[in-house]
Amino acid sequence: xxxxxxxxxxxxxxxxxxxxxxxxxxxxxxxxxxxxxxxxxxxxxxxxxxxxxxxxxxxxxxxxxxxxxxxxxxxxxxxxxxxxxxxxxxxxxxxxxxxxxxxxxxxxxxxxxxxxxxxxxxxxxxxxxxxxxxxxxxxxxxxxxxxxxxxxxxxxxxxxxxxxxxxxxxxxxxxxxxxxxxxxxxxxxxxxxxxxxxxxxxxxxxxxxxxxxxxxxxxxxxxxxxxxxxxxxxxxxxxxxxxxxxxxxxxxxxxxxxxxxxxxxxxxxxxxxxxxxxxxxxxxxxxxxxxxxxxxxxxxxxxxxxxx
Amino acid sequence: xxxxxxxxxxxxxxxxxxxxxxxxxxxxxxxxxxxxxxxxxxxxxxxxxxxxxxxxxxxxxxxxxxxxxxxxxxxxxxxxxxxxxxxxxxxxxxxxxxxxxxxxxxxxxxxxxxxxxxxxxxxxxxxxxxxxxxxxxxxxxxxxxxxxxxxxxxxxxxxxxxxxxxxxxxxxxxxxxxxxxxxxxxxxx
Numbered sequence: 452x453x454x455x456x457x458x459x460x461x462x463x464x465x466x467x468x469x470x471x472x473x474x475x476x477x478x479x480x481x482x483x484x485x486x487x488x489x490x491x492x493x494x495x496x497x498x499x500x501x502x503x504x505x506x507x508x509x510x511x512x513x514x515x516x517x518x519x520x521x522x523x524x525x526x527x528x529x530x531x532x533x534x535x536x537x538x539x540x541x542x543x544x545x546x547x548x549x550x551x552x553x554x555x556x557x558x559x560x561x562x563x564x565x566x567x568x569x570x571x572x573x574x575x576x577x578x579x580x581x582x583x584x585x586x587x588x589x590x591x592x593x594x595x596x597x598x599x600x601x602x603x604x605x606x607x608x609x610x611x612x613x614x615x616x617x618x619x620x621x622x623x624x625x626x627x628x629x630x631x632x633x634x635x636x637x638x639x640x641x642x643x644x645x646x647x648x649x650x651x652x653x654x655x656x657x658x659x660x661x662x663x664x665x666x667x668x669x670x671x672x673x674x675x676x677x678x679x680x681x682x683x684x685x686x687x688x689x690x691x692x693x694x695x696x697x698x699x700x701x702x703x704x705x706x707x708x709x710x711x712x713x714x715x716x717x718x719x720x721x722x723x724x725x726x727x728x729x730x731x732x733x734x735x736x737x738x739x740x741x742x743x744x745x746x747x748x749x750x751x752x753x754x755x756x757x758x759x
Numbered sequence: 760x761x762x763x764x765x766x767x768x769x770x771x772x773x774x775x776x777x778x779x780x781x782x783x784x785x786x787x788x789x790x791x792x793x794x795x796x797x798x799x800x801x802x803x804x805x806x807x808x809x810x811x812x813x814x815x816x817x818x819x820x821x822x823x824x825x826x827x828x829x830x831x832x833x834x835x836x837x838x839x840x841x842x843x844x845x846x847x848x849x850x851x852x853x854x855x856x857x858x859x860x861x862x863x864x865x866x867x868x869x870x871x872x873x874x875x876x877x878x879x880x881x882x883x884x885x886x887x888x889x890x891x892x893x894x895x896x897x898x899x900x901x902x903x904x905x906x907x908x909x910x911x912x913x914x915x916x917x918x919x920x921x922x923x924x925x926x927x928x929x930x931x932x933x934x935x936x937x938x939x940x941x942x943x944x945x946x947x948x
Contacts, residue, residue: 479846486883748846755837
């Protein structure tokens, strides 16, 4: 029962069966991270290339550790130290990597849709590690995994996503993934940062954070990208924190066993206060751990045992 | 491929007696339960390991730590198979270092599963000794591996299939030899 998708580009394109297979596989593989020797030989001789056109610590490290735990070799290329600086096109860069024997390419790129373009140029599977404002499917999957592991299910849960939905590829992947798995999704944020058409796909748009958090099972707080303030989307960081920041009082409106999530990196005191970020409801560190397990699952499913 | 039953080898009573005998042999060979642990190989090694643990508890009064091993990640045919196997959880909730580990499986055939299982165990720690208990040894080894405890030695041809069915996984206890109908070719389990 292999994965139907050849690449992992967007949760919008993935069906519930594939998502479930990925989450189940991650559940089986997570144990490896807690072994004394964190390594299984499964992907020996496979090469994973990470190609990042945008800065990243956790996503890139997470992919590299996942590959290493599965015994794949990793090569990481960042834009500042490579021939991309010399004006090489994306297509030529990845063609070169493929000619050297890359078996799978993980890419982050500031342009939405760039990973789809890459997948068309390459025979090797492509994993989208974030493309512009479009999607960040592996973050979406690790969020689904974290919720399912803690709550035992996804179906029927109410998940509130708070913040800059418009520019957030995390929000987009979360929304698609959650809806496909049968959860209810609410969003709240400054009206300038809510994209049109959310109701059409089945998301409830709330006017206030309080309305979104009321009796929620899960709260995902998005990072506020400070450069957006300069873009005039909201008047000031302080005002954002006052009206849309999640704090203990607002979190108190949610169910007592609410999960507080944040994809990181956090702006403490802006979108989330420190006391709750480090408090008992937060699963923010678990999200990071689960990210490695989910990426191990994807590498296994895309690279393990399909060599026609 | 359609299969037809060729011979019934063991029924529920036969399997029960084999498990009881193996339990006694394990205790005899290891001089008791000191440092002894059981690890069942998914899928049918798991219920067999649980039965051995129960039987040993009845005989000796000691409950052995029992683990579950999934060998998918250690298979040597991952890159050649077209049907990708689903990975299940490995649950060995104890340290195997310094332990006397008895691996348990239903059928010993080529020995490749046992090779993978030994690699998987070694990745978890350094056991003092690894032994192997199987319900059926059907021959045709492709690796230098042998079982320490055998329920039944069963000479077979490669085109035959040894089907072990257990209450916990299949709803009944039996061991039968099946072979492909008519001119169909034999296939490894």
